[in-house]
Amino acid sequence: MSISAADVKKLRDMTGAGMMDCKKALAEADGDFDKAVDLLRKKGQKVSEKRADREANQGLILSKVTEDGSRAAAIEINCETDFVARNEDFQNDAQSFLDAAFDNKIDNIDDLLKLEIDGLTIEKHLEEMVGKIGEKIEISKVIYAESEGSLISYIHPGNQLGVIVEFEGDLPSEDIGKDVAMQVAAMKPIAVNREGVDSSLIEKELEIAKEQLLNEGKPEHIAEKAAQGKLRRFYEERVLLEQKFVKENSVSVQDYLKQNDAPTVKAFHRLQLGEEA
Template structure:
């Protein structure tokens, strides 16, 4: 059956698949658009299965915060190459998936993949992307959160690192909130306060510090006391409110916020491409 260029173009606009793929699908389907679309979808699924074992360590981090700062969402979507990550269509789909997370208050990747959009599950939309792009595509992480305080987001240039920061109350100056989000991006704190640091990490740091001091010839008693001092320095490096503020090392982050009459940080989410911690 002869397939017109107009039909190929129309199917391409509907599915996003390549011109040759659309032409072959229409020929196989004898010009039936519905069948041709199904053929393309099956091809995407087969390609997705073939590429399942491939590394997908490129991609994007995207975030969204409501106008009143009460709701926030973030998403990490991966692909195989930076070339695809910079593609407008890939970026548009990432934003579309993020909006679905935000609007449906989705809190896990599995929940997102099961969610339907335009008659297909998000899992099937991802398979369609694989068929069109020819690379492994994976939604790696999603975040959705609500607060009675205020969220600020920050995306580092290149979209490979993003931060959501929850403040205890409204933030009147967004630039101050952004400064703190950039601090989290740059300094990668473990927690907002000491209480938020996992006890096993604290115990390990104390053990390492004490062992080092004992190897230096310090007595058990001195090593015990001195290891507490090393732990304090650890907190200053890895606890957000105790960290030196990157724009003014004479202040801690907590002092910077208090000096600017800005609420303290309640929690944060830091998403770095390929880092699941």
């Protein structure tokens, strides 16, 4: 099939791979971008995640947690420019929407938009904000969590990244919880433990690792075994409890929690401005 220059550029922006490599991968994949990305990885190309330059969504991420850590909520509200995101009225409105989600235990956008504040639904408040400010404004994410253990929130300076972490019991200190929340913010894990990783993703990683090794000339039986080793490294990079603790690389996150007699992590939510949920 004919591969357009625009498609080649799109794949290059997505992956960082060379133009000719991208063109060949797209041709081999019959224009399927996901398959083309996998083909590039199998051939040993270093593929970066979402490298494509795109217009960044602006706005705020806010969170709220009870003093006893039993309930937490977070929202992402978007606008078109950073100038609006820094506006005090916009920030006050965003806080009122967060409070409404928190007080009413709302965990989805549809229900949140139906809630009333001062006689108007939040949906209508957003419409009024659009009319007043002249920019597209929307709430794109809502998180609500309850726990019999401990919930900890971390908002990175600038309110463009936020994390809520749930622990299975009471924490010896809030600082330990903050450290783990900052780990989630910085290292972007995909699951708490191995059991939480989607099986199809594991199969894909094994397939890619094996294909890379075969392309390097390794025999089939050696490639099979070595692929398992690459999968272990994948877990160490992408699974929270197995990641190296950012403040002390000699221990894993799980080790850090054990050393401090802290409960393990049960779940986490990570919100980054403009990033799909």
